Amino acid sequence: DSGVTQTPKHLITATGQRVTLRCSPRSGDLSVYWYQQSLDQGLQFLIQYYNGEERAKGNILERFSAQQFPDLHSELNLSSLELGDSALYFCASSDGGGFYNEQFFGPGTRLTVL
Amino acid sequence: AQRVTQPEKLLSVFKGAPVELKCNYSYSGSPELFWYVQYSRQRLQLLLRHISRESIKGFTADLNKGETSFHLKKPFAQEEDSAMYYCALIYNQGGKLIFGQGTELSVKP
Numbered sequence: 313d314s315g316v317t318q319t320p321k322h323l324i325t326a327t328g329q330r331v332t333l334r335c336s337p338r339s340g341d342l343s344v345y346w347y348q349q350s351l352d353q354g355l356q357f358l359i360q361y362y363n364g365e366e367r368a369k370g371n372i373l374e375r376f377s378a379q380q381f382p383d384l385h386s387e388l389n390l391s392s393l394e395l396g397d398s399a400l401y402f403c404a405s406s407d408g409g410g411f412y413n414e415q416f417f418g419p420g421t422r423l424t425v426l
Numbered sequence: 427a428q429r430v431t432q433p434e435k436l437l438s439v440f441k442g443a444p445v446e447l448k449c450n451y452s453y454s455g456s457p458e459l460f461w462y463v464q465y466s467r468q469r470l471q472l473l474l475r476h477i478s479r480e481s482i483k484g485f486t487a488d489l490n491k492g493e494t495s496f497h498l499k500k501p502f503a504q505e506e507d508s509a510m511y512y513c514a515l516i517y518n519q520g521g522k523l524i525f526g527q528g529t530e531l532s533v534k535p
Contacts, residue, residue: 315469343521355512355525368522402470411458411516412477415523417470 314339316405316418324424330391333421337384337405343367344386345406345415346378350399361386362409393425428453430513432526439503440534447498447529449487449513457515459496460523461487464510473498473511483507503533 317336325331337344346358357370361380372378375393380386390397400420406413429452439445451457459476474482476489476496487498496513513526 345521345523347523347525354527355523357522357524360521362521368520370522406521409521411520413521414472414475415521419469 316403316416318401318403318418318421320421321419322422322424324426325393326426327393327395329393329425330389331393331423333388333390333401333403333423335386335388335403335405335418337386337403338416341405341407341416342384343406343409343413344380344384345404346372346386346388347402347404348399349402349420350396355402358388360409367409390423395425398423398425428457428515428517428524430515430524430526432511432513432529434529435527436530436532438532438534441505442502445500445503445507445531445533447511447513447531449496449498449526451494451496451513451515453494453515453517455517456491457517459487459489460514460516461485461496461498462512462514462525464512466509470512503531505533505535507531508533 319334343362345360349355358372360368378388402420403418404415406415431450461473463473464470485500512528514523
């Protein structure tokens, strides 16, 4: 599958814990985006990386951090988890980093915080 | 602040009927507008974007800057159109997509 891949599919953890979500972009794509989808907030942009550098930031909590590695995969780290962090986390990728570039979405990671 | 509003959570029509999914946005500049679709058990995918001015799967969307709207239309709905539809915008030529809350379209036989 040459599309965007995300691991794990599902993650169940407890409050106060830390988790790492992983995203591999489409082959050749330099930009990675992270979005959070929750029932109350809908789909919200978290952060964008382009070729290893942070390009844009949304309403990402200080407890959350991300990075893009030299092989262009990205990880989203969520720490001191709260019940309200339970959501579907999507990764998307595009070849460029601007609005001309179509974003291709991954299947998402469903995080449940108990 | 930039915002996208989709007033209908659920829109139910019969096969062959016209369908219009409403989208309004608030942004004082010139945003780029998109419609994304998520079919059951599939990924979120781009349906169409204003800059392309294409018709995809019979759907069209017209940007009305006066009314700040980007409604999605199809003259004859098909059962396979049943899905979740999201309107979104990008501003300042960046990559940050701002999504509406989504409208679930249900096309009944």
